[in-house]
Amino acid sequence: MTQPRRDFLRHMAAAGLAGSAAGAIRAAEPAPAAKADAVLTHDMSAFPPEWLGKEQIAMLIYPEFTALDLVGPHYMFTSLWGAKVHLVAASKEPVRSDAGLSFIPDLTLAEAPADLDILFVPGGSQGTLKVMQDPKQIAWIADRARRAKLIASVCTGAMILGQAGLLRGKRATTHWATHALLKDFGAVPVDERVVWDGTLVTGAGVSAGLDLGLSVVARLRDKPYAQGVQLLAEYAPQPPFNAGTPKTAPTDVHRMMGSMFDALRADMRASAKTALGS
């Protein structure tokens, strides 16, 4: 066993590596004394040394965001061995999702690392519009994006990136209900689930975060690593119906769900006129 691999094992043991490779987020941190004798439950000695990274990842959360937009990619990002994943918000107060889950942020906007490997933004509806209309958060996103190695969004999070002027001339996607708005932000709308354009990667609605997250993991590590994470997540989806897109859903179901967003679309379109760089 090589020296680096033994070091990994030591780190793993020190971190008390909780569950899943997800716990690997803490692997490269200094060993907390209290956990120094924790039992090693996950033997990761087969992991090649080059799989240990040191990414700084910031995931923005805000009132009424959609939790699944965040948690799908979070599972994948925290599976990046050695990466540090921060939940960033306007304050340290608990942030309540649109469906009532309360998350505790790690860092305020000011505290978040200046130079990020990944800047990530989830979507929502009214809460997302509020971020679009908040100059402070939009300025923070524009600032961090200037140096970030990767800029990512899921669902209507793309509207926030658009508001910060980050979609201009870029191929991008978003939730089907706001897809027509991409042009308002100067983007080239693409009807795909995950769209890469240079350092920008955007996902379609909500559950597309799992596909986007795995795609990012493959980009930052390699294919076997991403396959390992996929296997850990047992990501072999079997939706009970074929209704996940406007094209495949019954027409009346599409019409009914689409009409729920008429007001939001109008508000977001109005907001687009004030976008950075517009």
Added chain:
Amino acid sequence: MTQPRRDFLRHMAAAGLAGSAAGAIRAAEPAPAAKADAVLTHDMSAFPPEWLGKEQIAMLIYPEFTALDLVGPHYMFTSLWGAKVHLVAASKEPVRSDAGLSFIPDLTLAEAPADLDILFVPGGSQGTLKVMQDPKQIAWIADRARRAKLIASVCTGAMILGQAGLLRGKRATTHWATHALLKDFGAVPVDERVVWDGTLVTGAGVSAGLDLGLSVVARLRDKPYAQGVQLLAEYAPQPPFNAGTPKTAPTDVHRMMGSMFDALRADMRASAKTALGS
């Protein structure tokens, strides 16, 4: 427009219906005065009255659980119009997931409704084992399960149900890494992503919670409703690789990831000998 439909609209407006149908969780609650003049952003007048339910749903969380096990089904359950979804934990302290997300519980075990429509348990690894070894939480699960209309788990959450004696003679599934342990709890192991047996529904690993959640929504409402929720989640998954199960993943990837769970499997197997009803 019928009277009930107008009532729904009023409730929706009163709740300020945030984002997604997920916000519908609050639809049937009394209108908070402060929000009485909130703008109606989601027009749900096309929803037939029979889509409004009043389910009481308890989702157990515990230290080091896997967040995605919870948040996939949570998205689906909170899309049940009128349902109340509670995060239940041993105390009201924030509960940290295995990948470092901190959630705030709504209710303690004692505070959770006695009669539930759904009792749900997510998985994890070391944290899950600790719940299995905690007589208080196991007794709570056994008690609530006695009257619950539906008992559900995702991933290794099935091991907790097994510990509470709820899998004996039942067809069930769990994460591939612990699938062989189902027999230790007297279950009939089934190699499917979502397995129904009477009032018990179990999901495979982590991401299977999305399939399970939608399957439950279809059971509690109807097919068009579940299709609407699937469309809202844009759940038309496209995993970048075909490595989501032990059968489809490359052999060496499977071997590497599987070996991470040797110790956990042994500990859970030992725990099975003390299961309720064993």
